[in-house]
Amino acid sequence: MTSVAAPSSNTMGAFCAMAAILCFSFVDLGIKLLSETYALHQVVLLRSLVSLVVFGAFILPFSGGLKVFRTRRPGAHLLRGSFIVCANICLFLGLAAMPIADAVAIFFVSPLAIAVMSVVFLGETVGPRRWAAIAVGLVGVLLIVQPGTEAFQVASLLPAIAAILYGAMHMVTRRIRDTESAGTMTIYVILTFLVSSAVIGFFISDGRYEAGAHPALSFLLRAWPPLASADLWVIVMLGFAGVGGSWLITQAYRLSEAAFAAPFEYVAMPIAIFWGVVFFDTWPTLNAWAGIVLILGSGLYMLWREHRKGVPHPPSPTRR
Template sequence: MSSNAATGTGNTSSEVMMGLILMFVSVLLSPLIDIFSKLAITTIPSAEITAARFAVQALCMLPIVLWRRNLTDITWRQSFFHAIRGAIITVSMISFVTTLKYMAVADAIAIFFVEPIILTILSSIFLKEKIGWRRYTACGVGFFGAILIIQPSFQEVGYVALLPVVSAVCIAISAMMNRALAQREDPWVMQFHMGLWGLLICAILLHLGHGSGSDVLDPVMPDARAWLYLLGVGVTAAIAGIFGVYAYRAAPASTLAPLQYFEIVSATAFAWLVFGDFPNALKWLGISIIMGSGFYIIWRERSFASRPVSDTSGETRAP
């Protein structure tokens, strides 16, 4: 097929290839957000790390939304939805970053990747999307894989091992809200406003937590090294997010979705290089089951649905 041939989805084969390359770079860089977060969490509370990410991402997106001249094309009703999305994403990010203080990066990301499975179930309940018994079975198998990772982690760190699941549920809820908004709003403006609301919510939480001694909410003044870690969180999140946005513009979500699971592999590699963490055989089994279930759900949706229910294109993942 030539580079100008249509792929049947409105994208040429060359555009799809570019989308695949951009998504590969995005998922390759995304674990660095978690690596910097884990380095920062030793001295910085998770809400402050989350606020830094929102701040840097918003600053990176500001020139783009100003150039597109549609920053103010938003109603009060839409602002209300963005505020809710900002709150949900804030809870998701704080939950995930807090996890990184106690768990290995690869383990936390693997548990988080039950998110497409959760989204599939929630979409069938609230959006009335038709889900067959095969995908429900795949969801059950995927949760079993997550339990194989959670169970030994739960013995080591307690209820903290469940925080990636909380993060995944929040992202799934936000993704469903995204569908209602994405049809009539610019994705850059959506992400910019969500970032502003997230930053405001984090600022309120940090103000309320000041002096509490909480390692989640009590703000501290970062030292020079911590400032670099916080900058790393925000910059890598912004770059990975921009690559992801343009990847979804170039290629269909159903084509790109399987590449998202490469993040587990790249996260394992980065975590091993930086922290010496490497999953044991039982956790690798759980990771393999989660990935296999996710691939099957994506394949079924790609075969039978016009838009996959597990599509989280343009969504902000937990750090």
């Protein structure tokens, strides 16, 4: 029974991971759309307020009500929230300075980082076929990024740092998954975003440090302008997508092995290219399409193999 249950759990985790990445792709799109007008901490604060309302309306009633705030691991939640806040800041600053597909592609050193961390810190086993699937996905990313292009500017370090912090966040998730629910982990992430953005805004929201020399620095340091009514829908989208993605990705890494769930996050790459085409008129090259095929193929192979592992085999007459 155990041999069947684990693959089934892994499969459900994979679907949660892919749904979460779809939500996060909307977050990336929204951040990119607002990055030339608003300050990063202003956007994060507004998004967090919407997320708090969404959580209270759609997740809190089904997560035990106010019991969701009870935890025996406050330090772990603080550490996890700090990792994800810092990861988001780095990724969002990268999005402000780079094409969305380039930033997301560089961020995809994260599945490799997660796989390595899962072996080192969690003692999970990663077989050669999983390593091969991860490697194929990374080759696809390299085909899209193409070393030597504008993706490899100084700003490209920001998504790379975000990827490492993102992997560290998932290690904490795996450590506390048996005692903390997805709802509890989600609400503490929202509160960490809310508090940190409010504190940063309190000190620099007047724009006193903004020099306008670089898109990422300008996004971080500019003064808070009034919110235009035309941009309200983007803030609301960010709030809904942020909550949905946070809850789903928490479920993914609670249900499945970290090294198994990680490659399914590669689906963000073709989605990012789609947003680039539709909203920013950046068309993929032939290399980019080849990369999409490799990225999707690696994830689909992982899903197919996990399904095969979950199918009971007839007993061998030579075994007892």
